[in-house]
Amino acid sequence: MESESDLREQLATCARIFTMQGMLGLHGHVSVYQPETKRVLITPGAGSDKANLRDADMVAADLDGKPFDGKGRPPLEWPIHMKLHAARADAIAVAHLHPPYGTLFAIAKREYKPVTLHSGIFAKGVSIYTEPHLITTPERGEKLQKVIGDRRAAFMRGHGITVVARDLKELLHSTLVLENDALKTLQAATLGEVGTFSAEETSALEKSINIEMVAPRTWIYFSTLEARWDRQPASGKSELFP
Amino acid sequence: MESESDLREQLATCARIFTMQGMLGLHGHVSVYQPETKRVLITPGAGSDKANLRDADMVAADLDGKPFDGKGRPPLEWPIHMKLHAARADAIAVAHLHPPYGTLFAIAKREYKPVTLHSGIFAKGVSIYTEPHLITTPERGEKLQKVIGDRRAAFMRGHGITVVARDLKELLHSTLVLENDALKTLQAATLGEVGTFSAEETSALEKSINIEMVAPRTWIYFSTLEARWDRQPASGKSELFP
Amino acid sequence: MESESDLREQLATCARIFTMQGMLGLHGHVSVYQPETKRVLITPGAGSDKANLRDADMVAADLDGKPFDGKGRPPLEWPIHMKLHAARADAIAVAHLHPPYGTLFAIAKREYKPVTLHSGIFAKGVSIYTEPHLITTPERGEKLQKVIGDRRAAFMRGHGITVVARDLKELLHSTLVLENDALKTLQAATLGEVGTFSAEETSALEKSINIEMVAPRTWIYFSTLEARWDRQPASGKSELFP
Amino acid sequence: MESESDLREQLATCARIFTMQGMLGLHGHVSVYQPETKRVLITPGAGSDKANLRDADMVAADLDGKPFDGKGRPPLEWPIHMKLHAARADAIAVAHLHPPYGTLFAIAKREYKPVTLHSGIFAKGVSIYTEPHLITTPERGEKLQKVIGDRRAAFMRGHGITVVARDLKELLHSTLVLENDALKTLQAATLGEVGTFSAEETSALEKSINIEMVAPRTWIYFSTLEARWDRQPASGKSELFP
Numbered sequence: 001m002e003s004e005s006d007l008r009e010q011l012a013t014c015a016r017i018f019t020m021q022g023m024l025g026l027h028g029h030v031s032v033y034q035p036e037t038k039r040v041l042i043t044p045g046a047g048s049d050k051a052n053l054r055d056a057d058m059v060a061a062d063l064d065g066k067p068f069d070g071k072g073r074p075p076l077e078w079p080i081h082m083k084l085h086a087a088r089a090d091a092i093a094v095a096h097l098h099p100p101y102g103t104l105f106a107i108a109k110r111e112y113k114p115v116t117l118h119s120g121i122f123a124k125g126v127s128i129y130t131e132p133h134l135i136t137t138p139e140r141g142e143k144l145q146k147v148i149g150d151r152r153a154a155f156m157r158g159h160g161i162t163v164v165a166r167d168l169k170e171l172l173h174s175t176l177v178l179e180n181d182a183l184k185t186l187q188a189a190t191l192g193e194v195g196t197f198s199a200e201e202t203s204a205l206e207k208s209i210n211i212e213m214v215a216p217r218t219w220i221y222f223s224t225l226e227a228r229w230d231r232q233p234a235s236g237k238s239e240l241f242p
Numbered sequence: 243m244e245s246e247s248d249l250r251e252q253l254a255t256c257a258r259i260f261t262m263q264g265m266l267g268l269h270g271h272v273s274v275y276q277p278e279t280k281r282v283l284i285t286p287g288a289g290s291d292k293a294n295l296r297d298a299d300m301v302a303a304d305l306d307g308k309p310f311d312g313k314g315r316p317p318l319e320w321p322i323h324m325k326l327h328a329a330r331a332d333a334i335a336v337a338h339l340h341p342p343y344g345t346l347f348a349i350a351k352r353e354y355k356p357v358t359l360h361s362g363i364f365a366k367g368v369s370i371y372t373e374p375h376l377i378t379t380p381e382r383g384e385k386l387q388k389v390i391g392d393r394r395a396a397f398m399r400g401h402g403i404t405v406v407a408r409d410l411k412e413l414l415h416s417t418l419v420l421e422n423d424a425l426k427t428l429q430a431a432t433l434g435e436v437g438t439f440s441a442e443e444t445s446a447l448e449k450s451i452n453i454e455m456v457a458p459r460t461w462i463y464f465s466t467l468e469a470r471w472d473r474q475p476a477s478g479k480s481e482l483f484p
Numbered sequence: 485m486e487s488e489s490d491l492r493e494q495l496a497t498c499a500r501i502f503t504m505q506g507m508l509g510l511h512g513h514v515s516v517y518q519p520e521t522k523r524v525l526i527t528p529g530a531g532s533d534k535a536n537l538r539d540a541d542m543v544a545a546d547l548d549g550k551p552f553d554g555k556g557r558p559p560l561e562w563p564i565h566m567k568l569h570a571a572r573a574d575a576i577a578v579a580h581l582h583p584p585y586g587t588l589f590a591i592a593k594r595e596y597k598p599v600t601l602h603s604g605i606f607a608k609g610v611s612i613y614t615e616p617h618l619i620t621t622p623e624r625g626e627k628l629q630k631v632i633g634d635r636r637a638a639f640m641r642g643h644g645i646t647v648v649a650r651d652l653k654e655l656l657h658s659t660l661v662l663e664n665d666a667l668k669t670l671q672a673a674t675l676g677e678v679g680t681f682s683a684e685e686t687s688a689l690e691k692s693i694n695i696e697m698v699a700p701r702t703w704i705y706f707s708t709l710e711a712r713w714d715r716q717p718a719s720g721k722s723e724l725f726p
Numbered sequence: 727m728e729s730e731s732d733l734r735e736q737l738a739t740c741a742r743i744f745t746m747q748g749m750l751g752l753h754g755h756v757s758v759y760q761p762e763t764k765r766v767l768i769t770p771g772a773g774s775d776k777a778n779l780r781d782a783d784m785v786a787a788d789l790d791g792k793p794f795d796g797k798g799r800p801p802l803e804w805p806i807h808m809k810l811h812a813a814r815a816d817a818i819a820v821a822h823l824h825p826p827y828g829t830l831f832a833i834a835k836r837e838y839k840p841v842t843l844h845s846g847i848f849a850k851g852v853s854i855y856t857e858p859h860l861i862t863t864p865e866r867g868e869k870l871q872k873v874i875g876d877r878r879a880a881f882m883r884g885h886g887i888t889v890v891a892r893d894l895k896e897l898l899h900s901t902l903v904l905e906n907d908a909l910k911t912l913q914a915a916t917l918g919e920v921g922t923f924s925a926e927e928t929s930a931l932e933k934s935i936n937i938e939m940v941a942p943r944t945w946i947y948f949s950t951l952e953a954r955w956d957r958q959p960a961s962g963k964s965e966l967f968p
Binding site: 020115116117184185187188189190191192193194195197201204205208214216217218220221224225226228229230232239241242 | 750772915916957
């Protein structure tokens with residue numbers, strides 16, 4: 001079991017990387033769950049300076065969104081996180097973001113299909129949550145969780161995305177893969193028909209990807225960039241998978 | 243009643259944030275009105291360095307565009323501001339901008355429709371001013387004011403936008419929401435049909451938004467970024483609602 | 485008559501602003517002509533560091549491209565500049581650039597039409613030079629000059645643009661106006677039909693624009709930004725007319 | 727014969743320039759071959775900080791991917807490089823990248839056609855490798871090499887690009903030309919039909935280009951920028967051929 005202080009530090013790093021990439025700033029949040037203690041650590045809500053989050057800024061709350069020790073307050077849409085952490089043994093890390101490109105699949109009527117070798121991890125597809133509201137109640141959180149089922153992510157109509165992973169490194173990697181695919185689809189579409197993979201190819205891709213090996217590399221690469229980021233507004237948005 | 247020195251400071255901050263976002267630089271201007279004193283405070287005209295505006299740079303003028311004490315000069319298109327401040331009790335803050343994305347709806351023949359949860363505030367729609375000229379006379383200012391009616395904003399053909407709000411925080415928030423929607427529509431359109439909301443959904447969204455709560459959060463977030471902005475050309479343009 | 489030292493300084497500033505904007509870096513050049521002395525001042529060729537050009541770096545040459553005093557060498561495509569300076573009394577300043585957006589009208593088969601109030605100055609249209617080669621000989625320079633005629637600019641197929649003006653401030657302003665229109669057309673086109681102006685409207689716009697008044701404002705605005713530019717690669721590209 | 731220490735320095739510079747341009751960061755690699763010694767120098771694999779690569783970081787390996795002296799490890803997809811170096815006398819420098827725009831031609835179903843004067847060097851076209859997998863075995867490397875044949879480059883489906891050149895300066899130049907053409911095609915396509923060149927024109931262009939003259943200028947220009955790059959994340963991506 002990882003110590004809470006390690007998890008806090010990893011969570012803060014993950015949030016700063018997403019912020020650097022222009023994917024979590026005003027309204028996004030990320031959480032990590034410790035099943036042994038049933039404690040959720042989550043980034044604070046709108047208004048806080050996400051580029052400078054540190055371990056002590058993480059809010060610890062239970063699965064009903066109540067902060068431990070009455071310190072801090074989880075963000076308004078905490079049920080997104082808590083319902084996923086509670087329902088799935090493999091939902092240790094959850095991100096709710098409104099990223100520049102992924103969010104477009106929550107606006108345009110186009111089904112998401114993997115377009116790069118990386119996105120074989122989304123072979124099961126990405127769910128769509130169609131109700132146009134914030135997830136501010138446990139009931140809505142449960143609905144979203146059911147829509148996601150055993151998939152890795154959902155697009156939320158007119159709103160943003162939610163991504164689920166087994167740890168924070170996998171969460172970072174898979175969220176960036178999805179954003180990269182969204183951007184590439186958008187741009188490739190202006191060139192002509194977008195090439196996708198057959199069912200066999202997607203399945204073969206999924207099997208060929210060793211996410212335990214690649215996710216830590218993605219983590220190291222982006223945390224190196226984040227460590228030297230000057231935190232100038234908009235200065236840090238790197239290409240996703242160059 | 244807020245003091246004029248507080249309003250000057252808020253107005254300068256608002257202008258610097260818009261400048262940081264690449265939305266007010268060469269030709270834009272922002273104003274705030276004090277009904278009790280019938281004084282308008284407005285940012286100076288073309289040529290001045292909008293990234294470095296401070297409270298003392300704000301021009302104080304009456305509703306006919308005459309500067310008090312003969313100090314400074316309101317920008318050429320002052321009638322946009324004065325006619326709105328004079329005609330609507332809820333037009334305390336007004337921005338006239340030529341933002342990168344909003345302006346495209348003043349060029350392309352496409353009706354603006356809300357595409358994100360945020361833009362429920364534009365449920366009444368956005369007006370279009372079709373005459374291709376600058377608003378340099380009181381008569382043109384009145385025409386624009388009538389075209390806007392009780393709406394929050396207008397697109398001005400081949401030109402830019404005008405946004406009206408009850409205070410500077412609401413002005414910042416609603417202008418960014420409109421710019422965000424314009425950008426997202428533009429990008430989502432390359433993916434396929436852009437999903438919009440039904441009349442019922444838009445109306446429900448409008449009711450669900452507590453702008454008195456969200457606008458100050460937007461203000462805090464962007465003013466934190468602006469406070470550390472290095473004012474390098476083009477360095478500060480952040481994602482709008484990540 | 486402006487002194488040559490003033491012209492050198494203005495020309496270097498103009499080149500640095502274009503470089504800051506990502507429009508003149510590797511292969512672009514700008515020139516200014518002194519009819520009284522028949523001397524052309526022109527920026528040096530490919531390879532030099534355009535972001536740091538100073539007055540002493542400007543090459544002085546005659547209308548046949550021969551450097552005075554044998555110092556420096558005009559860029560390979562000097563005939564573009566010399567033939568225009570020689571043929572038109574109003575061609576005092578000339579830019580040959582490969583800007584990110586203007587160049588697209590030299591690639592796509594789409595006629596340029598003014599789309600903003602600013603671009604009334606292009607009421608006569610922009611010429612197209614269709615031969616796919618560099619302008620490396622006096623003959624090609626003359627052909628280009630004839631294609632341009634009395635217009636302000638030409639798109640050069642698969643290549644770039646050439647802009648002509650009565651002084652360097654007008655050159656900066658009109659080149660940025662063209663680039664802004666190219667960008668806005670490109671982006672608006674993804675929203676739907678691009679609105680243009682009727683012949684009467686364009687003509688009225690042209691008459692309404694006092695370029696002697698607006699060009700110096702554009703100059704002041706961008707030279708203020710350039711003066712504080714840190715010259716980081718790609719750091720300085722500002723919005724064109726926000 | 728160039729000394730290995732010179733080659734190491736050039737290779738590191740080339741990799742840093744590609745990184746600055748957002749084209750080689752997480753997963754790209756570049757190599758150079760010394761036929762006299764049958765030694766390949768190659769940049770290290772995923773995870774390393776490509777913006778700060780120096781000569782000592784280059785891995786020396788033989789044509790079977792075995793590192794000399796057991797120092798370092800070539801990246802996973804080393805067969806791309808080794809099979810090209812072994813098979814073609816003119817394949818001295820090889821880049822495997824996932825650049826933002828070139829990769830789109832590996833996703834969209836659109837044949838690449840030269841659209842700028844620069845891209846006459848791609849008169850023979852660019853190959854497409856259609857199998858959706860990484861090139862992790864010598865067999866796959868050979869297949870890719872055969873698909874490329876005597877061309878300068880290949881798009882690799884859902885993946886990225888490979889470019890071949892006679893030295894590192896030519897490699898930098900031709901990779902940037904391809905990326906520039908990809909970007910320009912993408913953007914011009916939103917304006918309308920993209921203009922291409924006839925077979926005669928392309929052939930004439932190819933003959934007119936003196937790559938031995940232009941490649942070193944591209945190299946000088948971008949290495950000057952790279953030398954003053956502050957290595958902030960995403961800060962250095964310059965326009966390609968302004």
